[in-house]
Amino acid sequence: MKVHSRRTLPWMFLLFLVDPGSFQDLVSEGFIGQSVLLPCTSSRSSGVDVFWRDKDDKVLLDIKKGKPDPGFQDPKFKGRVSSFPEEYQKGNFSIIMGKLELGDAGNYECTILTGTGPEKIRITLSVKERNSASCGSTRTNVLLLFVFSALSLMFYV
Numbered sequence: 041m042k043v044h045s046r047r048t049l050p051w052m053f054l055l056f057l058v059d060p061g062s063f064q065d066l067v068s069e070g071f072i073g074q075s076v077l078l079p080c081t082s083s084r085s086s087g088v089d090v091f092w093r094d095k096d097d098k099v100l101l102d103i104k105k106g107k108p109d110p111g112f113q114d115p116k117f118k119g120r121v122s123s124f125p126e127e128y129q130k131g132n133f134s135i136i137m138g139k140l141e142l143g144d145a146g147n148y149e150c151t152i153l154t155g156t157g158p159e160k161i162r163i164t165l166s167v168k169e170r171n172s173a174s175c176g177s178t179r180t181n182v183l184l185l186f187v188f189s190a191l192s193l194m195f196y197v
Contacts, residue, residue: 080150
């Protein structure tokens with residue numbers, strides 16, 4: 041009996057490593073100074089704890105027993121991260137990160153601990169600068185189009 045238990049223990053450990061739970065990869069894009077939504081949803085909503093971490097394992101937000109718990113939140117994210125507590129019962133644990141900086145680019149992970157194992161969602165965030173020349177307001181673009189059209193009519197007639 042002793043030999044049998046020695047043989048099954050390594051296989052059980054290997055099985056845990058191969059199938060650590062469900063995992064999703066998502067991509068989000070944001071702009072410096074703006075806010076971005078980092079999505080995290082689950083089919084499970086009750087009795088779960090949710091842990092948001094950045095690429096350096098810093099705490100963005102913990103959600104414990106259906107309530108946001110900013111107790112261990114990294115100072116880098118204080119006042120910049122918010123969630124939707126009214127959505128927790130629907131399995132929506134998404135967050136909004138505001139006042140984006142170039143240094144915010146990278147991987148973020150939402151881990152949902154359920155009774156059946158962890159669900160992990162990894163979001164790769166890219167942060168870009170707004171190019172004022174190419175991203176002008178629609179009103180300005182329409183005005184420029186109107187002016188060029190009027191000028192071309194003047195020269196055509």
